[in-house]
Amino acid sequence: MPNRKINWYKYAAPANFYPLAGKLIPWFGIPAALLFVAGLYIGFFVAPTDFQQGDAYRIIFIHVPAAWMGMFLYILMALYAGVGWAFNARLASMMATALSITGAMFTFLSLATGSLWGKPTWGTWWVWDARMTSTLILLFLYIGFISLQAAIDDPRRADRAGAVLALVGLINVPIIYFSVQWWNTLHQGATIRLLNKPTMAPPMLAAMLIMLAACWLYSIAIVLMRLRCIILEREHEAGRTLTLGAKTAQFSRMESI
Amino acid sequence: MFRWIIRRDLILAWRRRADVLSTLFFFVIVVSLFPLSISPDPRLLKSIAPGVVWVAALLASMLSLGRLFSNDYVDGTLEQILLTPQPLYLIVLGKVLAQWLVAEVPLVLMAPILGVQFGLSQNTLVVLTISLLLGTPVLSLIGSIGAALTLGLRGSGVLVALLVLPLYIPVLIFGALAVDASIAGSNPQAHLSLLGAVLALSLVFAPWATCAALRISVE
Amino acid sequence: MFRWIIRRDLILAWRRRADVLSTLFFFVIVVSLFPLSISPDPRLLKSIAPGVVWVAALLASMLSLGRLFSNDYVDGTLEQILLTPQPLYLIVLGKVLAQWLVAEVPLVLMAPILGVQFGLSQNTLVVLTISLLLGTPVLSLIGSIGAALTLGLRGSGVLVALLVLPLYIPVLIFGALAVDASIAGSNPQAHLSLLGAVLALSLVFAPWATCAALRISVE
Amino acid sequence: MNSLGCVRGDRRLFSGLNFSVSAGTLLQVTGPNGCGKTSLLRMICALLEPAEGTIKWQGENIRTLGEEYFTSLTFLGHRNGVKEELSAIENLRVASGLNGIDLRPKAAVKILRDMGLEGREQLPARLLSEGQRRRLALARLAVCNTTLWVLDEVLTSLDKAAVALVKSLIEKHLDNGGLAIVATHQELELNSGSFLRIELAS
Amino acid sequence: MNSLGCVRGDRRLFSGLNFSVSAGTLLQVTGPNGCGKTSLLRMICALLEPAEGTIKWQGENIRTLGEEYFTSLTFLGHRNGVKEELSAIENLRVASGLNGIDLRPKAAVKILRDMGLEGREQLPARLLSEGQRRRLALARLAVCNTTLWVLDEVLTSLDKAAVALVKSLIEKHLDNGGLAIVATHQELELNSGSFLRIELAS
Numbered sequence A: 001m002p003n004r005k006i007n008w009y010k011y012a013a014p015a016n017f018y019p020l021a022g023k024l025i026p027w028f029g030i031p032a033a034l035l036f037v038a039g040l041y042i043g044f045f046v047a048p049t050d051f052q053q054g055d056a057y058r059i060i061f062i063h064v065p066a067a068w069m070g071m072f073l074y075i076l077m078a079l080y081a082g083v084g085w086a087f088n089a090r091l092a093s094m095m096a097t098a099l100s101i102t103g104a105m106f107t108f109l110s111l112a113t114g115s116l117w118g119k120p121t122w123g124t125w126w127v128w129d130a131r132m133t134s135t136l137i138l139l140f141l142y143i144g145f146i147s148l149q150a151a152i153d154d155p156r157r158a159d160r161a162g163a164v165l166a167l168v169g170l171i172n173v174p175i176i177y178f179s180v181q182w183w184n185t186l187h188q189g190a191t192i193r194l195l196n197k198p199t200m201a202p203p204m205l206a207a208m209l210i211m212l213a214a215c216w217l218y219s220i221a222i223v224l225m226r227l228r229c230i231i232l233e234r235e236h237e238a239g240r241t242l243t244l245g246a247k248t249a250q251f252s253r254m255e256s257i
Numbered sequence B, C: 001m002f003r004w005i006i007r008r009d010l011i012l013a014w015r016r017r018a019d020v021l022s023t024l025f026f027f028v029i030v031v032s033l034f035p036l037s038i039s040p041d042p043r044l045l046k047s048i049a050p051g052v053v054w055v056a057a058l059l060a061s062m063l064s065l066g067r068l069f070s071n072d073y074v075d076g077t078l079e080q081i082l083l084t085p086q087p088l089y090l091i092v093l094g095k096v097l098a099q100w101l102v103a104e105v106p107l108v109l110m111a112p113i114l115g116v117q118f119g120l121s122q123n124t125l126v127v128l129t130i131s132l133l134l135g136t137p138v139l140s141l142i143g144s145i146g147a148a149l150t151l152g153l154r155g156s157g158v159l160v161a162l163l164v165l166p167l168y169i170p171v172l173i174f175g176a177l178a179v180d181a182s183i184a185g186s187n188p189q190a191h192l193s194l195l196g197a198v199l200a201l202s203l204v205f206a207p208w209a210t211c212a213a214l215r216i217s218v219e
Numbered sequence D, E: 001m002n003s004l005g006c007v008r009g010d011r012r013l014f015s016g017l018n019f020s021v022s023a024g025t026l027l028q029v030t031g032p033n034g035c036g037k038t039s040l041l042r043m044i045c046a047l048l049e050p051a052e053g054t055i056k057w058q059g060e061n062i063r064t065l066g067e068e069y070f071t072s073l074t075f076l077g078h079r080n081g082v083k084e085e086l087s088a089i090e091n092l093r094v095a096s097g098l099n100g101i102d103l104r105p106k107a108a109v110k111i112l113r114d115m116g117l118e119g120r121e122q123l124p125a126r127l128l129s130e131g132q133r134r135r136l137a138l139a140r141l142a143v144c145n146t147t148l149w150v151l152d153e154v155l156t157s158l159d160k161a162a163v164a165l166v167k168s169l170i171e172k173h174l175d176n177g178g179l180a181i182v183a184t185h186q187e188l189e190l191n192s193g194s195f196l197r198i199e200l201a202s
C-alpha cells in the first residue's frame, strides 16, 4: 500500500489507522467502481467478437484479473502475516486476516468464471488442467488459513498460528505449482490445454488492463473496510479492558516471616 | 431428553462450525487428491469416481466420529449423561442423529458438485446422492459402536474396534456398485435396496451395541 | 533427551497398538476397495495402482497425525516436555521420528503386498517402496506442523487434514509419478530425486515451524 | 445397603461394608488416597458393579431400578462434567435439560450469580479457572430436585467463600429431607442435619 | 521480577505486581478462584507471555534465557502430566529422562515407595486413584535437582499423609537453598525456610 510509507509508525497503531482507513476508502472505492464500469463497457461493447469463440470469450475480462489477484493476494497475505508475527505488529496481522477473505473470493471467482467458460468452449465444466488444478489448490490453502483462524478464539494466537501456516504455504506454493505442471505434462500428452493466447485486439488489452486496475483498487478498498471492522472488534475488547479492568491487583499483605 | 441431546450437540456443532465446514472441505480435498495422483484423463476418472467419492465419504465420517463420545468422556459429561433418567438408547440415537445431520448431510449435498468434476452424467449424480443418503447413516451408526468401544481403551474393546472397520466394507461396496451400475447404464436399484436393508438393520441393532459398549467403557 | 522421547513414544505406541493396527488396516481397506468397486480390468487397475496406494498412504498417515501432540497436551505432559532443558527442535524431531517408525513404516512394508493385488511388476514394487520410504517422512514432518497448530482446538482432526493435505500434494504427485514412470518402463530416478530434495528441505524447515507452532499453541 | 465388597483388579479394597443412610443425613466417606472412596461412590451411582453385595434404594436393588433410580440421583465426580465450548449458562441449562428440568436463561443467570460466577456467564467454560469450573459444576446442585447427592471431593480447588457456599447448599438439601454422600479429605462441618462417617482403611 | 501485568481476554487480572524471591524462600500465592494464580505461575514458567513487565531469573529475562532457564525449573500444574498408559515407574523414569536424569528402575521404585505408591508401581496410571496420580506427579520433585519449583495447587486430592510428605519435600528443598512458588487455597505451614505471601484480589 503506497500511502503506508508516510508516517508508518504513527499509523501502525490500529487506533490511529482506523480513521485514516476511513478517509482512504472512498479514494480507492470510487475509482474502482468507475473503472469497473469503464472496463466492462469496453470489454462488452467495444471489443470485437472473437471469431472462434463468439461472445463467450468476454468472460476473460473477469476471469484473468480475478486469477491474477488470487495469486498476488496470497503472497501479500503471507508477507503481512509474517511481518505481524516477527515484529508483533498487530495491524499487519489484521491486514493478513482481512486479505485472506478477499483473496479466497477472487480465487473462487476465477474458478467459477473459468468453469462457466469451459462449458461453452470445451463442453465440460471441469478438466484437470495444470493451471486449473493449481488454482484449486490455492483456494484450499486460503480455506485452510481462514478455517484455522476461525477455529481459534484468542486473536493473538490466531494471528501467530495463521502466520506460521501462511509462511509454510508460501514456501510450498512454488513447489506445488511446478509439481502440478509436471504431473500434467508428463502424463499421456496434453489432454486439453488452455487456448493459446489469441493476438489481442487493442481494445481487449485495454479492457483487461482497466479491469485489473479496478480489481486492485477494489481489493484495497474492501480490505481497508474489512480491516476497520476487525480493528473495531478487537479494540472494542481492549476498550472494555480500560473501563472494566479498573480493578487492579492489590497486595493486601506481603509479609516476611 | 431426546431433544435436549440433539439441541446440545447442534449448539456444540455450531460453536465448532469451523469443524463442520472443515469436514466438508476435507471431503472435497480428498476427492481432488485422486485425479492428482492418478491422471487427468477424463475417461479413467469417470470409471474410478464412485469408489473415490465413497472412500472420501467414509473417511470424512470416520474422522468426525472419533469425537462422538470422547469429548464427553474426557470432561466427565458422559458420566452425567449416563446418569440422566432417560433411556440410553434414545440418547445414543440422538447423538448419532445430530452427528449425521452436522457432518454427513453437508457432505451428501456436496457430492454431486464433485461428481461434475469427474464428468458424471446427471442420472448418475442422482444415484450417487441417493446411495450416500442411504449409506452415510449406516456409517454413523456403525461408527458409533467403534467410538464407544475405543473410549476406555480396554484391551478387548480395542480389538472389537478393529472389527468395526470391516463392517463398513459392505456399505462401501454396495454404494460404489450402485453408482457403477448407473454409469454402465444398468439399473442400480438392487444395490440401493441392499443399502436400505443394511440401514434398517443397523438402525435397530447398532444403538444397542453402542449402549453396551458405553457402559463397558465408563466402568 | 532425544532417545528418551523416542523410547517413550514407542512404548506408548505399543500400549496403544490397536491405534497403530487400525491405521494399517485402514490403509489396506482403502486400497482394496478399488479393485472391488471398479471393473476388474487388469490394465485399468495397473494404471490406477500408484495413485491409489499413494493416496491411501497419505490419508492413513494423516489419520495417525492427529494424535501426535494432542494426547500429550490433554494430560499436561506437553507442558512438561516444553519445560525440559532440551532443544525443542530435537524433541520435535524425536516425536516425528517415533511417529514415522510406528505409523508409516508398517505401511511402507505393507505396500508391496498390496501392489501385487494390482498386478505390479517386481521392479515397480521396488520403486513403489522406495518412493514411499522417501515420501512418508515428509508427510510426518509437514503433518507435525498442522498437528501443532491445531493443538487444543476442538475438531482438530479434520482441521489438521484441511491444513496439511494441500501441502502434501507435491509429495503425492512425485511419488505417484515415480511409480507411473516405472510402470511405463522409463526411469523413475528424476522423480525420486525430487522427492529426496523435498525430504531434505522439510527435514530442515518443518521442525522449526512445528516448534514455533507448539509455543504458540501452548500459551 | 448391604455387605458391600469391592475388588479392583487383583486387589480387594474393602469388603463386608454395611451401612444404610436415612433422610436428612450426610454420609462422609474418608480415608487415605486410593482406599476406594471414588470406587464406592461410583458403585452407589451404578457406574461400577460391586464385586459382592447389593446396593438398595428404598428397598430395591438399584440395578433393577435403572433409570427410575437416576431421577433421584445427582452425581459429581472428580471430573467436572463441564463442556469447554459451551458458556457457563449453556452448560447449566443443558445439564438441567438432560435431567428433565427446563431452566430459563434468567433463572440460570441468577443461580450462576449465587455461585459467584457473575460476569463470567457468557465465557466459554474453557476460559474459566479451575475453581470457577468447579463452581459451575456445583451450580447443578442448586437446580436439581433430587434426593440423593453423591459428591466426590467437592472441595477440590475451591476457595473459602466457595466452600462456605457448598456447605450451605448441603445444609439446605438435608433440611429438605435430602441425602448426601460425600467423599473428602477435608473436614465438612455442618450446622444441621445428622451426620455419619465411614472411614475406609487403605 | 518486575512490574508484572496480566491481561486475559478483555479482563485485566492484575497489574503492577512487583516481587523478588531469594534462595531458601517459599512464595505462596493465594487468592479467590479466578484471581489469576495459575496465570501468574504459567508466566513464571514462560508458558504465558506477560502483557506487561518482564520476569527475570538471576538478573536475566527468562525469554532470552530459554532452555538454560528450564534446567533450573520444575513445574507442576493443575494437570498432572502423567501418561495414563504408562505404569508409575515408567512415568517417573521417562519424566526424569527428559530432564536429563537417568533414573535406574531400582531408584525409581524406592522413590515411589517413599511417595506411598508401594505395590502400585506396575499399574498403568489410568488405574490409579486421583490422589495416587497426584502423588506420582509429585514424585518428580524428589528426583529433580532444580532450584526453582513452581507448584500449582499441590495439595489437591491429597490425604493428610501426603500433605505432610509434600511439606517435608519443600522444607528439604528450601534448606538446600532452593526456591518454591506455590499456589494453594489451603495454608502451607513450614518449619523451615523463609516465607513470603502474595495475595491477589479478585
Ligand code: HEM
Residues within 6 Å of the ligand: A060, A063, A064, A067, A068, A110, A111, A112, A113, A114, A115, A117, A118, A119, A121, A122, A131, A132, A133, A135, A136, A194, A195, A197
Ligand atoms: C475453472 C477453470 C479455470 C481456472 C481455475 C483458470 C485459471 C486461470 C489462471 C490462474 C489464469 C492466469 C494464469 C497466468 O496468468 O499465469 C488464467 C488465465 C487465462 N485463462 Fe483460465 N482458468 C480456467 C478456465 C479457463 C477457460 C475455460 C478458458 C478458456 C476457454 C480459460 C482461458 C484463460 C485465458 C485466455 C487466460 C489468459 C491467458 C494468459 O494470461 O496466459 N481459462 N486462468
Ligand SMILES: Nc1ncnc2c1ncn2[C@@H]1O[C@H](COP(=O)(O)OP(=O)(O)OP(=O)(O)O)[C@@H](O)[C@H]1O
Residues within 6 Å of the ligand: D008, D009, D010, D011, D013, D031, D032, D033, D034, D035, D036, D037, D038, D039, D040, E120, E123, E127, E128, E129, E130, E131, E132, E157
Ligand atoms: N484394575 C485395577 N487393578 C488393580 N488396582 C486397581 C485397579 N483399578 C483400581 N485399582 C486401585 O483401586 C484403588 C481405586 O481407588 P479409588 O479411586 O476409589 O480411590 P480414592 O479413595 O477415591 O482415592 P483418592 O483419595 O486418591 O481419590 C486405587 O488404589 C487403585 O490403584
Ligand SMILES: Nc1ncnc2c1ncn2[C@@H]1O[C@H](COP(=O)(O)OP(=O)(O)OP(=O)(O)O)[C@@H](O)[C@H]1O
Residues within 6 Å of the ligand: D120, D123, D127, D128, D129, D130, D131, D132, D157, E008, E009, E010, E011, E013, E031, E032, E033, E034, E035, E036, E037, E038, E039, E040
Ligand atoms: N480469554 C479470556 N477472556 C476473559 N477472561 C479470561 C480469559 N482467559 C482467562 N480468563 C479469566 O482469567 C482468570 C484466570 O485465572 P486463573 O486460571 O489464573 O485463576 P486461578 O487464580 O488459578 O483460579 P483457581 O483458584 O480457580 O485455579 C479467570 O477468571 C478467567 O475467567
Ligand SMILES: [Mg+2]
Residues within 6 Å of the ligand: D037, D038, D039, D078, D152, E129, E130, E131
Ligand atoms: Mg477419589
Ligand SMILES: [Mg+2]
Residues within 6 Å of the ligand: D129, D130, D131, E037, E038, E039, E078, E152
Ligand atoms: Mg488455578
